Each structure stands twice: as structure tokens, then as C-alpha cells.
Amino acid sequence: MKNNKTMMTTLALGAGAAYLLRNEKSRTKLMNQFKGMGTKSKN
Secondary structure (H helix, E strand, C coil): CCHHHHHHHHHHHHHHHHHHHHCCHHHHHHHEEEEHHHHHHHH
């Protein structure tokens, strides 16, 4: 049961990422957020 739950979680995350990354505006927004998180953690 645990393996099935993990597989479904991975599938859901992958589908969500694919949905967000197909749109250029969403992709740019996400990349800016990740870059912002990286610079905040270094300070």
C-alpha cells in the first residue's frame, strides 16, 4: 500500500509540474520564485 501511495504522489507532482511548465508565464514565475528562495537562503 505504501508503494502505491508513493507512486500516486509522484505522479501527481509530475502532472502538476508538467501543467505549470507548459505555460511560459507560469514557468517564468516559478523560476523567479526558485531563484528568490536560493538567494534568501544564502543571506
